[in-house]
Amino acid sequence: MKEAVEVGLGIIIAFLLYTILGKISAAFLQTFNVFTLVVVYFAIARGEIFGASIGTFCGLIQDSFSLGVFGVAGISNTITGFLSGYIAGKINVTPFARNFVFIFFMTSVELVLWLFLYSFIFSEGFNTGKGLIFFQPLITAFLGSLIFLLLRRIKTKYGKE
Amino acid sequence: MPLFLKIKKKPIILFSLIFFQLVLISLQVPLGDEQTYFEKAIFFVFSPVQHGITSFFQKIGNLWENYFYLWNAQDQNQKMREEIFALREENSLLRYTLQNFKNEKEIEDYLSRIHQSFLIASVIGVDASNIYKSIIVNKGTLNGVKKNMVVLDKYGNLVGRVIGPISLKEARVQLITDNESGVSVLPQDKSAVGVVTGDAKGMCFLKYVLATQEISEGEEVMTSGFDSIFFSGIKVGKVVSITSDTSLFKKIIVRPYFDFGELDHVAILTLNSKEIF
Numbered sequence: 001m002k003e004a005v006e007v008g009l010g011i012i013i014a015f016l017l018y019t020i021l022g023k024i025s026a027a028f029l030q031t032f033n034v035f036t037l038v039v040v041y042f043a044i045a046r047g048e049i050f051g052a053s054i055g056t057f058c059g060l061i062q063d064s065f066s067l068g069v070f071g072v073a074g075i076s077n078t079i080t081g082f083l084s085g086y087i088a089g090k091i092n093v094t095p096f097a098r099n100f101v102f103i104f105f106m107t108s109v110e111l112v113l114w115l116f117l118y119s120f121i122f123s124e125g126f127n128t129g130k131g132l133i134f135f136q137p138l139i140t141a142f143l144g145s146l147i148f149l150l151l152r153r154i155k156t157k158y159g160k161e
Numbered sequence: 162m163p164l165f166l167k168i169k170k171k172p173i174i175l176f177s178l179i180f181f182q183l184v185l186i187s188l189q190v191p192l193g194d195e196q197t198y199f200e201k202a203i204f205f206v207f208s209p210v211q212h213g214i215t216s217f218f219q220k221i222g223n224l225w226e227n228y229f230y231l232w233n234a235q236d237q238n239q240k241m242r243e244e245i246f247a248l249r250e251e252n253s254l255l256r257y258t259l260q261n262f263k264n265e266k267e268i269e270d271y272l273s274r275i276h277q278s279f280l281i282a283s284v285i286g287v288d289a290s291n292i293y294k295s296i297i298v299n300k301g302t303l304n305g306v307k308k309n310m311v312v313l314d315k316y317g318n319l320v321g322r323v324i325g326p327i328s329l330k331e332a333r334v335q336l337i338t339d340n341e342s343g344v345s346v347l348p349q350d351k352s353a354v355g356v357v358t359g360d361a362k363g364m365c366f367l368k369y370v371l372a373t374q375e376i377s378e379g380e381e382v383m384t385s386g387f388d389s390i391f392f393s394g395i396k397v398g399k400v401v402s403i404t405s406d407t408s409l410f411k412k413i414i415v416r417p418y419f420d421f422g423e424l425d426h427v428a429i430l431t432l433n434s435k436e437i438f
Contacts, residue, residue, distance in 0.1 A: 066289050078175070
């Protein structure tokens with residue numbers, strides 16, 4: 001039950017951030033992938049199956065709010081979630097620097113998969129937002145590792161008290 | 162559970178999830194523009210959440226803005242009074258002109274039809290995969306929004322048309338900058354008919370204008386009404402570049418008039434041209 005609430009909360013927070021960022025400026029959506037961040041977070045915490053399942057869910061939400069083929073972001077996030085959980089099970093990705101590199105790598109994987117599927121299905125180029133999209137792994141990794149650090153600190157503090 | 166399933170449980174779940182999504186993708190092929198029920202359901206559930214979040218933050222933002230707004234209220238009030246005066250003058254002149262060919266009852270009906278012909282909608286979401294493809298607005302079936310209704314910006318320039326999914330209070334609008342869109346257009350001098358389609362990067366192409374037809378840079382492009390979706394005379398954009406090669410058609414680039422950065426509110430035309438005029 002606690003897990004379900006946590007996942008629901010994670011998705012709602014991701015969706016909230018996605019809506020607010022999109023309202024402020026569309027460029028934020030291209031540089032900060034909140035859905036992938038949620039997928040990576042839960043994959044690290046709960047493993048590859050959980051990561052893949054939440055990846056499917058987050059990806060399909062993302063797809064339903066964009067015009068295109070329903071399932072493209074779904075597949076890329078499912079694979080990312082599974083891989084994140086698998087790698088996090090083998091390597092400790094908790095320290096800040098490792099966490100940064102890990103999120104950077106996983107966001108890059110998601111982006112490459114998405115771009116590949118998009119180009120494959122539509123047989124055309126994609127809008128890179130004047131190159132902004134290529135900063136997505138870096139910015140998501142930076143903000144993501146800061147958020148994860150903050151969450152860990154909060155958990156530790158509450159755990160001690 | 163068989164041993165095989167126990168060992169391969171994780172890859173089986175992963176491939177099942179991927180297979181499920183591949184099925185979803187393949188289901189869309191025969192549907193064309195239409196969305197699957199699954200996609201509609203997700204949109205139906207999550208679009209009110211998006212609507213709520215946007216409204217909440219808009220209200221907070223408004224509180225902050227209103228405070229600063231009060232500082233300039235007197236100046237703005239004066240400007241608005243002058244603007245209202247000018248609009249009243251224009252309105253009375255137009256009413257006077259109308260009286261020349263219609264009786265009072267017809268004029269009242271006509272003006273009331275115009276007043277009910279559009280809905281003002283707020284943009285509550287943009288397309289995450291490509292911002293120039295679609296937007297989500299805060300009006301839906303409860304407000305009378307239907308598929309293929311024309312959407313304009315605050316200056317009356319063409320933005321796009323309503324497509325599915327449409328939920329109770331939200332709808333998706335396909336922008337003219339989407340590469341899957343198509344609008345039948347005419348240049349200012351009506352010398353050629355073409356189709357404007359987006360490049361999904363913020364600009365549009367004017368297609369199917371023969372190399373022999375005359376069209377010049379800077380020329381305004383308007384809807385022709387031939388597609389039976391967009392009625393004639395709506396401003397679309399301006400021709401910014403024309404190139405010709407050995408092909409049958411010219412390669413024409415059109416800059417749309419609507420500004421994506423200013424697209425916070427749009428007008429949805431709820432009546433078609435025959436009902437208005």
